Amino acid sequence: MKKQKRNRxxxxxxxRYGxxxxxxxxxxxxxxxALPxxxxxLFSFSKIEIVSGGIDFNLVGIENYKDILLTNANYDTWLTSSITTYLYSLPIIILLSMSLAIILNQKFRGRLFFRALYFLPVIISTGAVINLIFKTTGSDMSDIGVSDAYSANMISVDDIVLLLDIDGEIASFITQTISKIFDLVWSCGIQIVLFLAGxxxxxxxxxxxxxxxxxxxxEEFWFITFPSLSRVTLLVSIFTMVELITSERTTLIKNVYSMMRAGNYDETSAMMWFYFLICGGMMGIFVFLYTRFLMKRWE
Amino acid sequence: MKNIIDTFSNMDSRRAHQLRKKGASLVYSIFRLVILLSIGFIIIYPLMYTIVTSLQSKYAFLNSTRVWIPTEFAIAENYAAAFNAMEYMSSLWSTFKNELLSAAIEIASCALVAYGLARFDFKLKKFYTAILFLTILVPEMMILIPRMLNYSHLDLFGILGLFNNLTGIDLRPNILDSVWAFWLPSIFGVGLRSGILIYIYIQFFKGLPKELEEAAWVDGAGPFKTFLAIALPSSGVVILTVTVFAMIWHWNDSLLSGMYLSEEFPLAQQVTRLQETLGQKYLVAFNGRDPQAIGYLMAGCVLFIVPMLVVYMIVQRWFIESIDRVGITG
Structure with a gap:
């Protein structure tokens, strides 16, 4: 009795300490x-006017959502392009960073050098500066960069795909992936760090x-390393998803962000919420399937 | 005789096996090196290009027969232009004041929160942990606009607003364009990506042995003293990791500073606006592919990256080691 009391x-x-x-x-x-x-x-469901001493907003229901989906001509394009990027980048980034982490975890000469090199994107890639660098150096091959003059003389990926006679769908996937290779490799920084820690x-x-x-x-890889990494993989996947969704390099965010700065708050809120709901939904499905089927099987 | 032949052939097969194994591992090492070098090239290429372009004059840039070794240098010109356009010294000060100091505050305050969540059981702890994950998942941008609007009339608990409604006197301070817009959230542990930092801390604190801290309690140390004297000294590794992440994220942040500041800009913001400012100051055009402008622009990028690179080179050894030991992923 007394002990119980003391325990309590x-x-x-x-x-109290907590x-x-x-x-x-x-x-x-x-x-x-929570409040913001x-x-x-609320903003996404209302029309906003900026007045002195704050803002004035009155609820208008789903008007904004109707506007962006039915009247706004650009939003659909932004949305689809952002979501496609998100969908195909994710598996590539996960696989790439996992294999690189496994390689970097092995013992060989020059390991420290390579680790230092591969962590470089961690310090630069989250920043604004990378957009500028990629654009100018022509690493962002989707844009017409300055280095056109050089690349015109080289064999392009399109030529190779044409030469190998690959089907349309797969070919476009391959060209897309390779043209984004800088982007993808540079997005692997923190993921490699996390996998190494795992x-x-x-x-x-x-x-x-x-x-x-x-x-x-x-067999060692397939039955030990891979299952042991299952939790880390989940963490890395979630982290990568959030990064990809909110990256300022996605078309939608780039445009919405410039609209926000111009003072458009109601429509942009609706745009963002719709986008994040779709992406979040896909994330939820992924996490559910992953924990339900893959992790269960391994544990 | 037959025995001897047998032994020899046995030896042969064993040696052949060993050789084959050696050969396979050699092939693998070469393969590994090739992979590492080629992906390493992808990482290093944009940086090298940036640095080389920032060093050379526009004539050298137009000379497409020499790419990596400039034919004519214009280091002073490029860097002076970028330095002026970015207002480098005052922007650096602004970065330090707004971003790095709030990172430092964040590191300390997140450590407290994480220790509380990792060590003590209390009511609603599960709920708070769920909230923590929510803060990681909800992108900063979602809550940026309301936050910004609230900052222009900061009103922590609705008291000042009520006062305003009743008397018409507006006491709500405007903390936009001041350091408080960055410091306040950091003090409360909800700054830039605080959720992830708290999560890293929690994973580490959970792995620390409890016994020492319990012994300290028995000896009559308070919880804060235990935290400062026992938990913190043994968590150098995790503090280093968190510090590196927080500093990098704050240094690179152009999202918050773009929203909160309108008069003076930190470096990340200056880099984002660099094309614009260069265009205004030196009348160079970017869409016309003015090679002069490229040199200035790349010099600006180098100026932005270099401080971070220097710090990274100093701490990278410990950082890489600490990643091995911190057990972020528990």
């Missing part, structure tokens, strides 16, 4: 996260046991 005292004390550390954050969440979030949802936590004893049993390298 400790529990209470710990709970609040001591987190209260400022909870206040911050309410003021700087609700406001932003690889460190795979117990070495698993590999020793499998070696005793005479497993090949391939």
């Amino acid at each position: 005292g400790i529990v209470e004390l710990k709970s 609040y001591m550390f987190t209260t400022h954050w909870i206040i911050g969440i309410v003021i700087f996260f 979030l609700i406001q932003s949802i 690889l460190q936590s795979v117990p070495q004893s698993f590999f020793e046991a499998s070696r005793v049993e005479g497993a090949t390298k391939w």
Whole structure:
């Protein structure tokens, strides 16, 4: 009885300690996260006028959504192009960063140099400067860059695809991927870091046991490394998705952002919410399928 | 005789096997090197191009027979132009004041939150953790406009607004264009990508042995003292990781500064607007592919990247090691 009481005292004390550390954050969440979030949802359902001393907004229902989907000629194009980019970039980035992390985790000469090199995108790629660099250096091959003069003389990807006689759909996928190769590789920075951290936590004893049993390298990868990375892969996928959705390099965000700066708040809110709902929905489906089928099977 | 032949052939097969294995691993090493070098080239190419272009004059740029080694240098001209156009020193100060200091505040305040969430059980903790994930998932842009509008009439709990409604006196401060627009959210642990930072911290704190801290409590240390004297000293690795991330994100941030600041700009903002400012100051045109402008522009990019690169080169050794040890992904 007495012990129980004392235990409860400790529990209470710990709970008080917990609040001591987190209260400022909870206040911050309410003021700087929850309220703006609700406001932003309200904005998307209303017409906004900027007046002195704040803003004036009156609810108009789904008018904004109707506008952007039915009247606005550009929004559809922005939306489809952004979502296609998102859909095909994701698997490539995940696979690329996972294989690079596995390679960088092996022991070989020059490993430190390569690691330092591959982490470089982490410090630059989130920034505005990369848009400028890519555009000017012609690494952004979708744009007509300055280096046209050089690339005109080289064999282009289109020529190779034509030469190999590949079907239309696959060919367009290949050309698209390769023309985005700079973009894709440069998006792998943090993902490689996360995968490397995940690889460190795979117990070495698993590999020793499998070696005793005479497993090949391939089996080792398929039955040990890959399943052990399943949680990290989920984390990396979510991170990549958020990055891809909100990247200032996507068509939609670029345009919406410039509209926002021009003072258009109601329609842009609707545009963003619609876009994020679609992307978030796909993200949810992915996470559900992944945890339901893949992770269950491995654990 | 037959025995001897047998032994020899056995030896042969064993050696052949070993050789084959060696050969395979050699082939693999070469393959690995080729992959690493070719993807490394993709990473290094835009940077090299940027640096080389920033060094050369427009005549050298137009000379397409020499790409990597400039025929004529114009280092001083390019860099002076970019330096002036970006108002480099004042922008650097603005970056330090608005972005880097708020990153520092964020690092400290996120550590507190994460320690609370990782170490103590309290009511609604599950709920708060879910909220934490929500803050990671909801993009910063979604809440940017309302935040900006609120900042122009900051009103933390609705009291000042009520006062305004009742008396007509507006006491709500405008914190746009001041450091507080950046510092306040950081103080409350909801700054730029704070969610991810808190998550990294939590994963690390959960792995720290509890016993030491409990011993400290038994000895009568308060929770904050325990945190400062026991938990923090053993979390150098995670602090380094978080610091690198927070500093990089803040240094590169042009989204928040573009919304909150309209008078003085941090470097990231200056780089974003560089084409515009160069056009105004030096009357160079970008759509006409003026080669002069390219040199200026690339010099500006180098000026923006270099401070970060220098810091990265200093800390990268520890950073790479710390990634091995921090266990972000638990």
